[in-house]
Amino acid sequence: MLNIAVCIKAVPDEECYNIIKFDPVMKTLIREGISMVINPSDLHALELALCLKEKLGGEITLISMGPMTVTTQLRECLSYGADEAYLMSDCIFGGSDTLATSYVLSKGLRHIGNFDLVLAGNESADGATSHVPSQLGEWLGYPHVMEVCALNIVDEKIAAVRKKADNYFVDYTVKLPAVFAVSRGMNKVRYPSIRGILSSKGKEIKVLTAESIPDLDISMIGLQGSPTKTGQLITSSFHRDCMLLDGSNEEIASAILGMIRPVIDD
């Protein structure tokens, strides 16, 4: 029986990136009309949890930090077959950077129970710092491995993992409990079953506020607990004057080869 926690983040839908506008006066994103989705990498972490549960039995607990609207994404995760979901939501969590976010999540996980595995997506689609899994491991005092693309449980105390490292792979065994950041290449995410969708409707999403966690150090969370301060957003616009290559396919191919050949590597 494995107790598995999966960290979930709601992010703006990538499909909406091209319509996200920037308010030049307020220096913020205009989020209106932007739909939120489950961070794609997190679904691969959830898929791993579901596979492990099918094989070895256990419980899957979801945890997220964010506004109350994230209940939508957590409910969707429940429909895949997770057992429980916790949303850490409190306005004083707002403005947390990765250090503060991982602190809040670590306190939430400690409050909920004991886990053998804590899984997260390797990176979020929006911030993409890939900091939270390692930092969560540090706060929890667990070993942590990033970019995990294969994982097996050897016994209750040990996991065997394959980590993608630049252009090669490294295999490790890791003492549990541990935090693993799951790479998107690890698995193919299933579709939720009709039964899963129906049963998720009735499940309660438990909300944890700052008050729910007695030993939460307020100075470590939100803006004051965040060493990094985010400044202005700059619209990154790149533009080059583009010339059309025209002609028959053969002429075009010849022109492209004419550009490639002088600069190819030795």
Next chain:
Amino acid sequence: MEKPDLDKIIVYAEHKKGHLDPSCAELVGKAKELSVKYDDNVVIGAVVLGYEISEVVKDLSQTGVDYIWYTDHPKLTRYNSEYYALALEEAVRFIAPELILIAATSQGSELAPTVGARLKTGVAAHCVDIVADDNGQIVNIVPALGGKFLTEIKIPDVRPMISTVKPSVFVKKDVPANSNVQTVRIESKALDSYESRIWFVAESVKEENEKPIEEANVILCAGMGIVDEENWRKLNELAARLKCAVGYTRPVIDLGVVNNDHNMIGTSGKTIRPQLYVGFGVSGASHHICGMKDSQIILCINSDENADIFRLSDYKVIADCGAILDAMLELTGGLNG
């Protein structure tokens, strides 16, 4: 310019098989550039960890750094995130720098947030630039929303500040070697007593002739418009004949034609700046653009004349990329080689 609180910048010097990672020179170049802004009044140091690394330390002394701090310990024989984080944390506490630059390689991407958490300080991830503002404060420029926007990150109150930078984001500069480099060995007490909970088992062998995509002069890049496995095979055949590297976008991985994401180009993959980038069916999503926008010449083939990638291209071809691939194969030894 005044330097309110910047005395030391250190670069984490990664090395593999006795060779310094190319990112090291890129980071030292940036540190030097920042130092010039502060009237050259900043010590530029490097930290290097490993076992029996005297050669690496020697190479490092030629990179233009003023100081080298190194920890030489059997537990650092190969990269282990726990031992390396412990040794780096120990070195940083000893050196007390204001700014640490770490390459966002596989290793650096683990070490930076880990050490950041241990020191309870901030880490700016995947900086595309690091500058000093008018008040002498360090400003990190980082991509947001997959590179659709850029944003500034400052770490005003906590030291050290940590910045990570993907390989190839900064151009390597020739920094003259300092003839009077100070080398300091750090004796690690913490490593002696710590036993890691992560054990190395095995490492996949990298093909010797496989050059990192960051170092390729020409990159043929597949986008979703490549459509199927047949075109993917053709693209690889063409690349093999021309000795070019092959990269791809995220949707190509999702198509299932690539079996790993080593050479994915974009915010969560590699950053490249080749002499020539040729995109086949690349649409131009912001997270991909973020990883290839600094290519010297960008040529793209796409059947959609309104593809976003054309706004960033020097040359465009509005055509089916399969047909162009066929024509290019014909001209390089025939369709079937």
